[in-house]
Amino acid sequence: MIALPVGMAVRTSFTDRRSSSRVVAVPRRYRSAAVVPVAVVFAVLCAALSAAAANKCAPKSCNAIDPNKLNVHLIAHTHDDVGWLKTVDQYYYGSNKAHAPFGVQYILDSVVSELLKNKIRKFVFVETAFLWRWWEEQDDWNRDNLKKLIDEGRLQLLHGGWVMSDEAVPHYSTLIDQMTLGLKFLNDTFGECARPRVAWQIDPFGHSSEVAAEFAQMGFDGLVLGRIDYEDIALRKSQKTMEMVWRPDVNKGQDGELFTSVLYNLYVAPEGFCFDAFCNDDPILDNPKLHGYNVDAKVENFANHALRYASTFKTNNIMMTMGGDFSYSVASSWFRNMDKLIKHVNKLKPELNVLYSTPECYLSALQQNSENVTWPLKDTDDFFPYAHDEHSYWTGYFTSRSNLKYMICKANNLLQAVKQIGSTLGERLAENVRALAIAVAQSQHHDSITGTEKQHVSDDYAQYLDEGITGTQQVLTAAYRKWLGNDFPEQTYCKLLNISECDVSENSAKFVITLYNPLSHAVTTPVRIPVKYADYKVTGPNGSNVQYELVFLPEQIFRLGGRSSNATHELLFIASEVSPMGLVNYHVERLNELEPPARPTPHNSTDEVIIDNGKLKVGFNGTSGLVQWIEKNGTRLPLQQNFFYYEAMKGYNFNADNRASGAYIFRPTENRPTAISEKINLTIYRGKNVHEVHQSFSSWLSQVVRIYDQQESVEFEWLVGPIPIVEWVGKEVITKYTTKISSNGTFYTDSNGRRWMKRKLNQRSSWNLTLTEPIASNYYPITSSIAIRDSVNQATVVTDRPQGGTSIEDGTLELMLHRRLLYDDSQGVSEPLDENQYGEGMVTRGKHILHFTVLDVAAQAHRLSALHTVMQPVVTLASTHVGGAEWASKFRATYNLLNVSLPLNVHILTLEHWRKNEILLRVEHIFEKDEDRFLSLPETVHVKELFLHMNVTGYKELTLSANLAKKDLDRYQWNHDGSKPQSVAAEETPVDDLLRPMAIKTYLLTVNSPNVV
Template identity: 40%
Template structure:
């Protein structure tokens, strides 16, 4: 053992003992003073705490980290505490305990942690003394937080509003707990399976200096390595003026795993470094020589004299000493070679410290303007199946996001002045709601989270009888009862329909009463025989006409009568045979990977049995394609789009084939290989079949390799017409031939794809039935933007419907009963979306406003122009007295926020200074989100019943 190693071990023992002795005390232990002397009064917040590097050497930054999924194969609790199951990794609690002890033992060690869902739980379980010790580690930069969100979110299936919310939650915890020292400077998205441009834009607006990625397409990686473009500037918005959404981006060399043969976790197989030459297991020289060769090889693909090596992996550091003692030896042994002329310097580092050295190199970096989808880790191995896997769960997430934006029952009680037993009806999509089906009298409260009034068609299952519906003023409202055939049971269920009008950021209360037990003349479904008197049948309202073939039952044509746009459209359901692997490549379709057996899908059926329903409020064509696939094509009165409610499942697999089911639209549009998808619900990206903007693609899967994530919409167009389909959840979609558009709605597979799940995408029993909606719009190209952008907003944040028996007690004595309420004194302009309104303290609100149109997106209606608002007298219950603008995640004041400056190889303006905020004139540029903490006077009870909605 060398003298240096012996000295370090002596310090480690002393510090470790002192740390253990200090636990449980309310006073800082003595070893904190020693660390203060060693580290000096450095701080993590401004990079001052970064370790010294050698300017004339190759600096190898070792990043000790763990990647801890917040729920995956096991639950969050199982991952946190661990278990006896051999398949279950060590618990995160044990990881953090172990890392904390290891950092105490040696002052040179550093560690990176990411997931605040786990860390915040661990933090609240610690003693005061341990918390103080951790705060000192954070201040010194030895414990660095990267990313800092509640989770490391996926980028393909996520909506931007949910991304902002979960990042705000995690960063708010860090700000409250560690102040500026705990603020992450680097986004760390090492495990998402492809990367979206909108995610990078959001990170830039949150104030991050850069992002590091683990997974990029294998062809993309190879091309970047050859051209030494593993690090770049990502221009993540086509609307925001550079460098507002510019983000330095680095592609890590080994995904996020340790280099080959250099993994010393208890989950790995490598032998520890033995540095005693007299030991028969001595391998130190072999490890050092291998490390130097590998470092030199990696350096060939990067541009500076700094490279990074990730030293960790999934749930690593359960026994942190195993990792750290080997890294200690590696650093000492490699650096000792400098005495013999080696020009390699190894050090404990962090993502932020590595990024800082890249910035100091003052190079010009290439610019990327597209995204990193789709992702493949080899030929025939496209991770595009998970865009649609678990469709019911994906819809649940979207509904949950909507619900979290709404006021809860206590707020409704305060606002309405009446304490009611409010309930929701989560089973409405299967025509089930207890209160409406058993009650002769009840109230319906519809809440609108948008900043503009909305018209909403309420549809509730009811029991027999006739009903009287009254609006908030007591006036009778037109209503209908229609019979809804249930494809699963073949038993029609009566459903009550009535149109509701709901003010901006408010609610309306409608009263429902059964006035007779006599069965009314229900609007019954009418069966259409195959050879009817007419070859076609139609449903239409003032704006839209849809034509169907009476022979096949399939949609034939859509007409936008207001714009005089007509388009032949054939829509039906198909399924791809799921590959089970072959002799050359045992790659099957699975939870992640999409690999169809053949290019051409098979039709579920060549024709559909159809039933027609018509009333004064709705016209419907019910299509039965098979006993496991059906659809209702619906057109409400006054609606400017066609609604397709599909029901798929249980998918049959008795024939031995897994099936991947799509809804496909075929048109004669000349699309020239192009189609368009949204990025996390915001900006639109152009897609081109069999093409990647940044490298020459060798296409190995013409179907799966052309699938992209669709969060809210996908469309095709020629020079005149545009066909847009909006989704109610994230799905995979594509245009595999000109004029065609398809969305994958459900998957049931018989094989695992060997990507970690360990089982096929196969539910127990007969399988899962999934019901969802596609909204179809046909427009002239120059008229399309306004319609699909605003409809997508209403779909994501649709009104929430609450039911109550009615007749509740007053909320407080003398409280007026309200049947209608708006939180705004005036509506927001159509281009402005109220993204966030949450209580942020005793007299403060967190307020986010966004311009939801892209630059040049809607010139016809002038919705892409900047817009100026007066916020001071906008809200009806509070008055804004002061605004402080912050970064997007609300963890930094905008005026004091600064980011590292990078030099792209294209033009970019200087970073704009933060202007003083005047609440009477807030201007939003296209695609701009502005975040404010607003001091207010007035009653805050409507917004939240908690002091701080993000308090833990």
């Protein structure tokens, strides 16, 4: 968010026409770099007009460029955050003016009105979440006007996602979903004319290779960026490499390439040319009869800006953004002044051609001379981390608001399952699914999941998620009744299992636990449900008794503020081989109330503590209480794990040296963290299915280290907070895993939960890093996993939510868990990140899963573990008065959607109701090329044979965003200075498709089945 220069909150150090001729744009499939004779142009235009008429879509237009002049493409735009200083609805309506005076409904009203006055004016709009709200409230006259402007290309829709998402911390499934949701609305409402051709990511705080790869697969011609590192952009300006071809996905070759342009001035207007009603810049006074005439000075100033911009780009076309945060509330102030600017600059500066334009028209202009330009290639790396000066690394937001990040992850987990389940219900309760989809989509905004919003806005995101989660319980109940029996009880999704609280299990003498596995292969998983201490009987799906145990809750759970549970234990059993995309029921009956036994006594010996599950051993130092080794297959390997904190830098942000650590920025005062405790109290629990060591590090930090029976990973479940405040100093809490792996300054982080990114300590691939912040500059976003390796072993930590991570020292993995700060970092939010709840600092509870493996099996371990963590079985509970035997006779105990067993490297990413008799399906290969000897091989998927509950009568492949048939995709091609790998698309079989490494195939299925309403 860049605020306007009127003393409002700012988040950057930057400050803040069209010629009268008009030509019809030549459709891309007919364009050529050569000069085309007039007769040919006329014939092509006639054909284009006929085709457009047939498609009921008027031809789009671009204002004329001049090949002999510097063409300055004015991009009239507004950047409208879907929540930041105000909630999304407050921003739309313009309420809560104390935090910001803007209202997006008025922006759209004003822009539409001004565009209708002059056909050469153009405007671009991005956030579908706001356009949807506006559209819902309009009458037919306003709707027709908007459609007309879109059809003619005067109001061009960019990007098309529900939000302009963050790129660091969202999971790739949520990114794809939020783009699909927005683009489906545009396509259903406005048709092909509204399909965006350019991705517009001008405010996220760094840019991901996975996101770029997705945009390429969605069919975008180009990507426009705003924020890249201050050293990176300075070098690119000096070398004229502000534009490039980005190849983020080595698995896709040229098909994955994406033209990428970096804006010169972030996304605000050049200094002196902000014409918004909230700006302080003078308008253009062009009546010489009146006092204050300033045309000559304005033209000269503008020409200087244009020439400075042009000196950093390769062609005689440049984009100049004319807008900013929530601009155009009074659109006439912008358009009237831009009309004058275009008129006077073009008259007084014959070397310039200033025109109203759009990013799509800009790319079209570049294509007209594409054969004469070779662009630099950016190969596979990304734009993380981002810094805007030497002491301002935006790496704190990778962890900010840990609990909101977790809630978003769990909501997405539920959403994916509910979409699968809802595919059997057709239109019935589709709005409930949509409500959760919208809540998850808007939480991907670059000031939501990032944790960089005001507290009341964070609370509003959480409320929308909670409402969405609540509504999906009706979907689960309806589907389960359809599958298992009409009397199947109403389902409850226990939202507070993360603090071991669930009303159904605690207060029901009999209840049923239902697990739905959203994965495409069977899973064996532990089930933990909070209960009172008693005798229980657990009956499995085949009617047999299931072995269970009661595990003591950690002592610290009972001290959590706001926890109203009377549960003292968790009932634990292992759900074995839950079918892929299948359901299973377990009946639980409380037999006898018992007095709770005395809690386990702490370990009071100096003897070494060992837990052993038959496949894995973990050793703890008897004196310090810390983990000290792990043993697999008879090989003992050193491993230490402990908690530390960085003291957060204080500051009032007068300059770079005075920069404070805040919601965005991570800036520790020292380069070495402080250990929270060197002497840890231990309590040991050894059970039938699980072995646990409960560690107490301090009054505000504890952990459970556990290994489940026959599993080969170690689970670290930490509880942090309330972080104490001493002498007004904030703390940033980390955990560190220390091994003997010779990592040589190299570590690996996931890119949005998908492909691995290789990181080198203190290095950047595109420039020589100036090391001013040795810790913060080496932090990277971790959506699901981080790893180090040597020639023999790999250590991988899988997270249950996004976090910042690094490997500062060889052999170590470091992850930031929680932040409590007392100073704002002056990037716009104007609040310190000091979350409070129940009268004290926020407490967060989460898990890491550690895999210590030899390299041969490391990929399989981490890929499947990360997938299982993101897509866990959805657990719901229901009270019942029926006993176990009667239950088994009355209801089916299992149900399966999947007809075939898919290989481990194939996952059904999306299965959801699309329209009547249509289902959207995405199938993905989850391994990278050459990552695993066998699991990186291509797989063939027979789409028609996948499902039991539907009869697939036909299908077609779509682009990743599901808004265009794959066969109709026609993207620009760009010359670059890198190698030209062969496109893999031509090699793929068109039917029963071959799924290559990292491929995602999107299909629209036509179904004819009594099971789909």
